[in-house]
Amino acid sequence: MTIKYDVIIVGAGAAGLMSAIEAGKRGRKVLLADHSLKIGEKIRISGGGRCNFTNINTHSSKFISKNPKFVISALSQYTQNDFISLIKKHNIKFHEKKLGQLFCDESAQQIVDMLLLECQMSNVTLIKEVIITDTGKVDDQYFITIGNDKYTCDSLIVATGGLSVPKIGASEFGYDVAKKFNLNIIETLPALVPLTFSEKILAICKELSGLSLEAVVFFNKTFFQEGMLFTHRGLSGPSILQISSYWQLGDAIKINLSPKLDIFKFLKNEKKLHPKHAISNVLSEILPKRLAFIICNENKVNGNISELPNKLLNQLSDSINNWVIYPIGSEGYRTAEVTRGGVDTNELSSKTMMSKKNPGLFFIGEVVDVTGHLGGYNFQWAWSSGFVAGQYA
């Protein structure tokens, strides 16, 4: 059987739901198809179940892409304030946690319910647990095949997200469609992901597992000052997740474990004031004890501070203010929050999200080469790019 729609959207995640609502509002006959049973699962589990749904500081500088200006149009057509208005219209209570990050007071499920209700109000037909076996274009009509049925449309929107967290439905579908229609793909990699290390550093991480502290993590000129966590697999916490979106295999990251203090100055001063104090105790005054002890061990220093030449104090300080380490990889898509890379933005109109080569074919959300910083930016990209496609599909 062949069934005709105006717009077909594949992927009922954040971006797909938003585009369906908007296309439906324009009176388009919309089909939204997803292979999962549970709709909006990533929204539901996000932000520890409270969904960090946007950031009041949303700005193009918070996004990574081969073309950093690409996001400007969509972000201005549908802003963080537009999404906040939608949340308010549905009486969903929210709060700012830190750094402009907005979370639901109660539950992320409220956002999923809101989007599903809006879809109903826009007369969107939602089909779940379907396996799409083919996609293509005949004359000026796109189609998808599900079982024996062929669904045709004027506009096909691909909103299947990235590759992170495969167990809740991530697939290669979007990239495969892009390739089929001759669109370039920027290499995909796990991002917003904990980093892993070879034996020596891993042993330190294991020893300090569970310890968290404020740190500045650098990759070349990019840096983030947020929490950092030692785990039994390596390093995690917001500052590490953020830098993972920039880090390149083979390169080092640099960590300042005590951003508020110049350790060398501090130690020279302590040497004058308290020459008899043990170096490990001196460091324990300003660092977590376990960390202070490991740093002393690694630098093979012990005894009173007065016994240590300034050269050694300088080396010790460097390993705190300027710790240079080489990650060997990341925890991968299993734990990555997002995927960096994706459909090349050069292939798409930034105003409409439509393929320049294939009128009527749209890519939105995470499947596109746009990666937000941690803090609600990735959802804002999904809402903004979804909204835009919904206006033009």
Ligand SMILES: Cc1cc2nc3c(=O)[nH]c(=O)nc-3n(C[C@H](O)[C@H](O)[C@H](O)COP(=O)(O)OP(=O)(O)OC[C@H]3O[C@@H](n4cnc5c(N)ncnc54)[C@H](O)[C@@H]3O)c2cc1C
């Ligand atoms: C644990 C976790 C927590 C996160 N927390 C936050 C947060 O608090 N704030 C934030 O901004 N971002 C967060 N993110 C990132 C955010 O969830 C994503 O960037 C966002 O969901 C991307 O939206 P999307 O619609 O492009 O893709 P998705 O939301 O991933 O939706 C893609 C949809 O496509 C469907 N699909 C995939 N393949 C197929 C196929 N072959 N056929 C049919 N359907 C298919 C999937 O089932 C899914 O429903 C988090 C991510 C994770 C993994």
